[in-house]
Amino acid sequence: MSQVIKIKKGLNINLLGEAEKIIKKADQAEYYAVKPTDFKGIRPKLVVKVGDKVKAGSPLFFDKLQPEILFVSPVSGEITAINRGERRVIQEVIIHSDEKIDYHEFKVSDPKTLTRDEIILILLESGMWPLLRQRPYSVIANPKDTPKSIFISAFDTAPLAPDMDFVVSDDTAMFQKGIDVLSKLTTGTIHLNLNADYPVAEAYNQAKGVLKNYFTGPHPTGNVGVQINKIDPINKGDIIWYTYPQEVIAIGRLFEKGIYDVTKTVAITGSEIIHPKYLKIINGASIKSLLKENVKSGNNRFISGNVLTGTKISNEGFISFYDNQITVIPEGKYFEFFGWALPGIQKYSASRTFLSWLMPGKKYTLDTNLHGGHRAFVMTNEYDKVFPMDIYPVHLIKAILAEDIELMEKLGIYEVDEEDFALCEFVCTSKIDVQSIIRKGLDLTRVEMS
Amino acid sequence: MKSLRGYLDKIKPKFEKGGKFEKFHSTFEAFESFMFVPDTVTTKGTHIRDANDMKRTMTVVVLALVPALLFGMWNVGYQHFLSIGQESSLWQTFFTGFISVLPIIVVSYVVGLGIEFAFAQYRGHEVNEGFLVTGMLIPLVLPVDVPLWMVALATAFAVIIGKEVFGGTGMNIFNPALTARAFLFFAYPSYMSGNEVWTHGMMKGEGIIDSFTGATPLAEAAAGNINNLPSVSDMFFGFMPGSIGETSTLAILIGAAILLFTGVGSARIMISTVVGGLVMGLILNIFAVNPYMEVPAYQHLMLGGFAFGAVFMATDPVSAAQTANGKIIYGFLIGFLAILIRVLNPAYPEGMMLAILLMNVFAPLIDHYVIESNINKRLKRVKVQVKVQE
Numbered sequence: 058m059s060q061v062i063k064i065k066k067g068l069n070i071n072l073l074g075e076a077e078k079i080i081k082k083a084d085q086a087e088y089y090a091v092k093p094t095d096f097k098g099i100r101p102k103l104v105v106k107v108g109d110k111v112k113a114g115s116p117l118f119f120d121k122l123q124p125e126i127l128f129v130s131p132v133s134g135e136i137t138a139i140n141r142g143e144r145r146v147i148q149e150v151i152i153h154s155d156e157k158i159d160y161h162e163f164k165v166s167d168p169k170t171l172t173r174d175e176i177i178l179i180l181l182e183s184g185m186w187p188l189l190r191q192r193p194y195s196v197i198a199n200p201k202d203t204p205k206s207i208f209i210s211a212f213d214t215a216p217l218a219p220d221m222d223f224v225v226s227d228d229t230a231m232f233q234k235g236i237d238v239l240s241k242l243t244t245g246t247i248h249l250n251l252n253a254d255y256p257v258a259e260a261y262n263q264a265k266g267v268l269k270n271y272f273t274g275p276h277p278t279g280n281v282g283v284q285i286n287k288i289d290p291i292n293k294g295d296i297i298w299y300t301y302p303q304e305v306i307a308i309g310r311l312f313e314k315g316i317y318d319v320t321k322t323v324a325i326t327g328s329e330i331i332h333p334k335y336l337k338i339i340n341g342a343s344i345k346s347l348l349k350e351n352v353k354s355g356n357n358r359f360i361s362g363n364v365l366t367g368t369k370i371s372n373e374g375f376i377s378f379y380d381n382q383i384t385v386i387p388e389g390k391y392f393e394f395f396g397w398a399l400p401g402i403q404k405y406s407a408s409r410t411f412l413s414w415l416m417p418g419k420k421y422t423l424d425t426n427l428h429g430g431h432r433a434f435v436m437t438n439e440y441d442k443v444f445p446m447d448i449y450p451v452h453l454i455k456a457i458l459a460e461d462i463e464l465m466e467k468l469g470i471y472e473v474d475e476e477d478f479a480l481c482e483f484v485c486t487s488k489i490d491v492q493s494i495i496r497k498g499l500d501l502t503r504v505e506m507s
Numbered sequence: 508m509k510s511l512r513g514y515l516d517k518i519k520p521k522f523e524k525g526g527k528f529e530k531f532h533s534t535f536e537a538f539e540s541f542m543f544v545p546d547t548v549t550t551k552g553t554h555i556r557d558a559n560d561m562k563r564t565m566t567v568v569v570l571a572l573v574p575a576l577l578f579g580m581w582n583v584g585y586q587h588f589l590s591i592g593q594e595s596s597l598w599q600t601f602f603t604g605f606i607s608v609l610p611i612i613v614v615s616y617v618v619g620l621g622i623e624f625a626f627a628q629y630r631g632h633e634v635n636e637g638f639l640v641t642g643m644l645i646p647l648v649l650p651v652d653v654p655l656w657m658v659a660l661a662t663a664f665a666v667i668i669g670k671e672v673f674g675g676t677g678m679n680i681f682n683p684a685l686t687a688r689a690f691l692f693f694a695y696p697s698y699m700s701g702n703e704v705w706t707h708g709m710m711k712g713e714g715i716i717d718s719f720t721g722a723t724p725l726a727e728a729a730a731g732n733i734n735n736l737p738s739v740s741d742m743f744f745g746f747m748p749g750s751i752g753e754t755s756t757l758a759i760l761i762g763a764a765i766l767l768f769t770g771v772g773s774a775r776i777m778i779s780t781v782v783g784g785l786v787m788g789l790i791l792n793i794f795a796v797n798p799y800m801e802v803p804a805y806q807h808l809m810l811g812g813f814a815f816g817a818v819f820m821a822t823d824p825v826s827a828a829q830t831a832n833g834k835i836i837y838g839f840l841i842g843f844l845a846i847l848i849r850v851l852n853p854a855y856p857e858g859m860m861l862a863i864l865l866m867n868v869f870a871p872l873i874d875h876y877v878i879e880s881n882i883n884k885r886l887k888r889v890k891v892q893v894k895v896q897e
Contacts, residue, residue: 392544429559430545441831488560
């Protein structure tokens, strides 16, 4: 039977700029991009060059380490630029989109009649495979593995996150089809994790072949890592795959229509957005057209994703592969005269060290100022309050800093991802870059184990 | 404010690498960030950050110490006028205390911060805020008539040997303020114990009336004069001789409330320390063979440095146990040992300082076992799973 899992630790940061429940179909963007940097741990090898014509579903690059994993174009058009960063690392492959999208045609088939290997082959060829990721390490799933279970987190608790019940509501059939595909991939259970606080979307309610788990609690309850930790924790050697509802729907569409159609609904959020709302877009779209005339003037930070885990992009940047949200907040970059000594009635803090506790429930406009300098670890139990797993966060971080892989293993490195530590980083009095330390630990163990 | 900012921006390049005053970079940085919270923005990871930083946290602790400090100043004056048998007004009393306590605070901060700045510059670090609290704690745990050169020496010892040799704030094993006190206690015992040191002017011995002994309640109790203990209300409000900031349980409780409400202090440590003290007190009551052992357990909590230690010293996050469960064990043992040492060891009339320093040493060990149990739980999970599969 379904169970409700209550999570107490965590923190909901109340920000201004929540998306209104309106979905608009965005105009097709002029430019789209696939960013190899969205995929942790891959080494991209290009198969196209500037000037090449591609269809939606044509490969752009593959992973040198696992050449069967292809990354394909979301639209048809012409490759106009391949942007490289430091040490010539490929940052973006940019496609100038045709007005009418020409899809590469894949085989239409009923997943129920296919074998596991056939399904994997279709997913790999069509470029849908990267939608499946795995724990440990939070990287693209290895097609040679068989996961002990598959997790789908169907609600997002991050600040200003899109309502995942709202965005999938009319896609019941495609969602089920996607589930049917996934069910061939594991011998274990497919966990569909839902929020217990309000009625869930029909697509989830009617889903068959899944185990529905209900959760209630503050962020990071919606993080798949927390859910795995509570339901089916990862031990050394275990592999769990995970994905998200809109990804499941895209997979369903592939088997229904035979096309690589990564249309999804994203929330346009943040205090600097004039009308926060939902937009139906094709993945990889340039945010320039999505945000036009909808951003307040001033020096803003554009984020693909949420304020805790998202990626900083330019105002002409592209939405990242896995993100369902764009957030725009003001940049900081100002000095604060005796800022640490003032009562701070306007300042947001998880502690009650500023007088803003006098106004509970207030929604804040937060900027990107660091509010202090980097220090050594001093305060203790600060992370514990926002970290709901049975893991000692500070000790794990120290093990990573010491590069002690055996100790990292013992302390639970396999169960975590950067995003699970985002709140730790947010509340940290010493302003430690917790997420990048965790990523370093994951990369270290991954190299060691492979 | 704008002109100040402009001035700082103007002189800043001189303190950067290659500038004229390169050697004072950390000092400049410390003063600049003291006046202006820096304009750095997030570059990776979370895009927004909590407004709370180390300066704010330390400020809250200093704020929590203020009630104990103010009462301590008043009490210094009160005890002084009591010892010479004179009446005095509230202001006169407070001012007398203020004049005697202020130099100790100034010396503690000047010496401590001076060393901190030097070390920060030497290491190329930013100056840490930890000493803002330590610099206030040191005067509060000293007797009022301690010579100032001793304060300077003890502060220097605490900062260098207690903290900087381990790598600075965040790396130290012992609570620096207690290191300072322990240093004085063992190096200059005649200035840190006995009956004369606790009351301002008594060391000189001029005009002291005969009926005034200056003995602290703990000294009286250790001598077996249980009848000379102050009334319970005097203990609670702090009308008794003792270290500057530690006599008033009420003032300390106000500080505790600030620390707990803001989330800066650890409730686990405070409560478990009190429980540990009560348990030991009750055990002593049950097996009492002398009048001291019969002192009700709850009164122990209000005597000597117990309350101050439990609220401000044991909770120092760096030297305390760091795991949630570890904190409970750590606190309990501090309370337990403090009362044990206090009552049963005739050499030390007060056990709190030694109990905390001892548990500082054991804190990493306690954490180690707490972490081990977490690791074992994880390993057990694997075994259970293997069994199920079989």
